[in-house]
Amino acid sequence: MMRKGFYKICLGVLTCLLVSCIKNDFPLPTIVCAIEGFEVDGMTSVKIDAEARTVVAKVTDTLDVRDIRITRLEVSNQAKVVPDEKACIDFAHFPDTGFASADSLPVTANTRVNFENPVQFTLSLYQDYPWTITVERDINRIVKVKNMVGSPLIDEDNLQVVILVDSVSQPKLTNIEIETLQLGPSNAVIQPDPALVTDFTRPRIFQVTAFGETEEWTVSVRYPTGDEGNTTTLSAWAKRAYLEGETKTGQVSARYRLAATDESAAGDWESALSNEIEIREDGSFTVLFTHLKPETTYEYEVTVDNRTDEIRTFTTEAIVEIPNLSFDDWYKDGKSWYANIDLTEENYFWDSGNKGSNAVGEANPTSPETNDVVQGKAARLESKTVAGVFAAGSLYTGSFGKVEGLSGASLNFGRPYTGRPSALKGYYKYNSGTIDKAKAPYESLMGVKDTCHIYVALFTWDKPFPVNTNTGTFVDLTWNNESMVAFGELKQGETVRDYTAFTIPLTYRDLTTKPTYVLIVASASKYGDYFTGSTSSVLLLDECELVFE
Known part of the structure; x- marks a missing residue:
């Protein structure tokens, strides 16, 4: 009996050793998880980029982004959802799955998140897929000054505003009349009162306060000097580019060329032909640049109303193909x-x-x-x-x-x-x-x-x-x-x-x-x-x- 028991023990030990040596060679399946739908209280727009794994939502400017409720978070493939614990108002009660509506969640659920900074959400199903969600206030900055010329230049990154006024209608910069100055959320408090600030012989500082935070904006008023350049926008496609702007005289010309690279010098200038320039009755125009190469950088120069801009650059898009348009693969x-x-x-x-x-x-x-x-x-x-x-x-x-x-x-x-x-x-x-x-x-x-x-x-x-x-x-x-x-x-x-x-x-x-x-x-x-x-x-x-x- 003792020998039979000894054999059983040896057999058990040997079995354990063999099992421990077996290698798990079965890879986990790859199932990509993505955010397919997203909404928050007060949302005005949303952009979901599956390739970059980002979500950018804009909300009404009167909302405090430090406490925003997510009302919809749809994810693919029944993925597990793990938000940044530090950003959640109540991490323990944030749902760990996607949801089509906050109303479908238990009453104990809490989907409020502090979006003062971009927040990472991790979607998990065999592998982890980090996503970044950004919520921004949809701020409409409005600047109106009596005798203003054109649109003001609003630099949101550096908190600066440059306003041009007509020198004939406004011969002095000491009696500027500000009609509207909204530089922050519509419920922000601005100091000093813009209606009481009239002397702009030098730049003036305005404090814009909302949600307990203050931004310091610098506002300048000056006369046009003739070197502000033409206001044009360029949209570059794969093999063509469209330049749009406005003209007072109908005099528009443009030219473009391959930009210089480390391997080659700049190409020869090519002028847009007359049939590639469309000038409409309202003064708007479109210039077409043709015969371009995809994913290539070009330089261009535009002359409007006898004023020539500095040389600028643009890069064309890539050609994006669609699989199996030949219908050869089945x-x-x-x-x-x-x-x-x-x-x-x-x-x-x-x-x-x-x-x-x-x-x-x-x-x-x-x-x-x-x-x-x-x-x-x-x-x-x-x-x-x-x-x-x-x-x-x-x-x-x-x-x-x-x-x-x-x-x-x-x-x-x-x-x-x-x-x-x-x-x-x-x-x-x-x-x-x-x-x-x-x-x-x-x-x-x-x-x-x-x-x-x-x-x-x-x-x-x-x-x-x-x-x-x-x-x-x-x-x-x-x-x-x-x-x-x-x-x-x-x-x-x-x-x-x-x-x-x-x-x-x-x-x-x-x-x-x-x-x-x-x-x-x-x-x-x-x-x-x-x-x-x-x-x-x-x-x-x-x-x-x-x-x-």
Whole structure:
């Protein structure tokens, strides 16, 4: 018995030794976590940068940023949320998960944070992802002086203001009349009283106090000397730049060249041509610099009303491509085809309605075409009936959500994107069938020819747009949608038997706003979202690309 017990002990020790020598070679999965939605009390705007992992929110200027309540903190992948303990008003009761609304939290939760300085929030799921959240007061600094010329120069970093007044209407600087001087929050106290300060033969100091803190601003008033320069703004794209300003005489010229580098001297000057300068009736103008190289620094010089500015520089943007616009790469996951090389986070850019159509059997209205192509493979978008429900062949940048109700679906429209292309081009073929499926409000289209629809739009979204075909929630593609930066579309209601080149020019709302999301949608049936179209319609797309010029 003793020997048998001894053997058992030895066997147990040996087993422990072997187990202790086993190495854990299974890596933890990489699941990137991000802040997808953020709101605080009194918020006026928010900017979420997933690449930089930053959130910048602005709030009403009368709020104390040292005690701000977070009302929404949505995070991806059910990540754990850990804020900076020192910044929390009550760290023990700050929720450790994201939340869509503060009203959904227990009454004991406390989401108040001191945002006097940027605050770090760590999102955790296998790995840690630090994010920085900044909350700033949305301060509207207003300076108005009688006989003022142009706009005042307000230097927020150095707390200085320079005001120009007309020397004829205001021949003396000893009797300046300040009409409005708001340099801090609208509830700030300013000393001395600006209405009582009239002598500006020298710069004057004003104390601006709000929330127990005081800033010291220096205000100067002087006459124009003729060397203030022209007020212009420049927006640099990938291969062009737009210079905007105002002129009194209509005399505008500009030139530009490659800036000098450590390896090369500056390039030759190139002048903007007359057809590249637009002068409007209101005195505003736009100068176009063309044939530029992406990610390159240039110098430019502008002359307005016979006044020439000093030489300035700008750097063009990078060309931002979209994965698999050639539609050569396809991946099958279960029953569903995807126009991606795989479904990893970096490659999952395109989706369709296949997942919803394949909920019952294998239908795939959108699939790879290998025979009838321009080159490689093409996208075949074929409208059909699936389980008695009309399903348009479609393709879009985004992701499929889930089936909603008996026949609807939720979709996440758009993918992050910061480029500013001038057009989308490619090749297409289209068989326009006769509409044999229709639902309200398009019953009147029964019996007419179907129409395919391809469009590209850029937006300033902070997350994908939640489309829901069941509730009729769709993206507003009119200019009433202030988040839309650019838009272009192609509609074809006739059969196109051979591959035909197409170009969709993009129209931009303005020349300065940069997008954050791109939405490209193609459908064999324009009203497919409303379950209206022809079961004979087929759209083939191949070798598409974005144009930068």
